[in-house]
Amino acid sequence: MSPPVGPTGLPQTCEGDHDRRWRVGAGVAAFDTTIRFRDAGLAAFQQLGVAASLDRRLGERFTLQLALGSALAGHVVRNGVEHRVKPGPLASLALSVRLLDDGPRSPFLVTTLSIAQSFVRAGDASLRASDARLGVALGKTFGPIAPFVVARTFGGPVYFLGDVGTDRYRYQVGAGLLVFGKGLDGAIEIAFLGERRITLGGGFAF
Secondary structure, three states: OOOOOOOOOOOOOOOOOOOOOEEEEEEEEEEEEEEEEOOOEEEEEEEEEEEEEEEEEEOOOEEEEEEEEEEEEEEEEEOOEEEEEEOOEEEEEEEEEEEEEOOOOOEEEEEEEEEEEEEEEEOOEEEEEEEEEEEEEEEEOEOOEEEEEEEEEEEOOEEEOOEEEEEOOOEEEEEEEEEEEOOEEEEEEEEEEEOEEEEEEEEEEO
């Protein structure tokens, strides 16, 4: 259950802006997935959340990101009983590496490794989830826009009502679009296979 931030390490500045090493951002996301619990079987899980992020470029190819946020709403349907999700903290740490990026008009290939933790309440019970993700994004810049496709694999335990589970799919495939200029950027990403998610966000690099 990672915070609602899009892929980090993507091109976010125009040619001549490579001296911008820091970036602050914010995002909102909604996801829809299925959790397979050890004792209770399958449970539907939907959640809406927001997060703020801080990125630091480490050289030309590495980016480190810290994100903090909160769940806003959602529900878990387990054994036919709906448990409403209440606000609770979310956090993640991610490292991205640009494996291919030879200029502002070239294709880019970015891989990202992240770890995340969330602590929310669903109904009257605690719902705690850990998440580790490995992803890759492939795209190309066209002036101030950069369309991309993304694929991720992930896993981690979900603890709820004395039971433990994990995501039924453990993967995510989607596409997105980044728009940027003069340090500002905005992005949309839609994951339509596996864990389904839509993420909207933006930021400022300096």
